[in-house]
Amino acid sequence: MTNENKNSKGNRVLIIDQDNVRRGMVALTMSESEYQLEFATSPETGLDLLRALEPDVVIVGQDTAPADICQRIRAQQAGSSCLVVLMDESFEDEREGETQAEGSGADTYIPFPFERRLLEQRLAAGQNCDVFQ
Numbered sequence: 001m002t003n004e005n006k007n008s009k010g011n012r013v014l015i016i017d018q019d020n021v022r023r024g025m026v027a028l029t030m031s032e033s034e035y036q037l038e039f040a041t042s043p044e045t046g047l048d049l050l051r052a053l054e055p056d057v058v059i060v061g062q063d064t065a066p067a068d069i070c071q072r073i074r075a076q077q078a079g080s081s082c083l084v085v086l087m088d089e090s091f092e093d094e095r096e097g098e099t100q101a102e103g104s105g106a107d108t109y110i111p112f113p114f115e116r117r118l119l120e121q122r123l124a125a126g127q128n129c130d131v132f133q
Contacts, residue, residue, distance in 0.1 A: 029115070
């Protein structure tokens with residue numbers, strides 16, 4: 001897939017989270033005109049979508065065993081170049097978010113719920129590039 005096709009609709013984001021409410025709120029927070037959103041309710045479905053979609057970002061909910069799923073994401077070719085973000089209510093405490101992200105192999109974290117601006121800041125900082133700016 002070329003970069004032109006890769007970014008034709010916007011940044012591809014895969015959200016792996018079992019909670020319907022969180023998935024819905026993420027969808028409302030992120031504009032579909034700027035992000036191509038895909039959702040998975042289980043790690044297995046998420047890994048299948050990871051291979052098929054090659055997303056730019058994977059957001060992992062805490063109820064999906066983040067250390068295990070982050071390791072499995074990184075083991076995939078498509079997962080070696082994407083940004084992995086943990087999402088959880090407990091990450092209002094930034095130390096908790098940093099500790100969990102570092103311990104699981106994620107690139108960064110966001111608290112839930114979050115504002116779009118915070119998400120964009122974390123994505124831009126995590127990628128060290130202008131893809132999300």
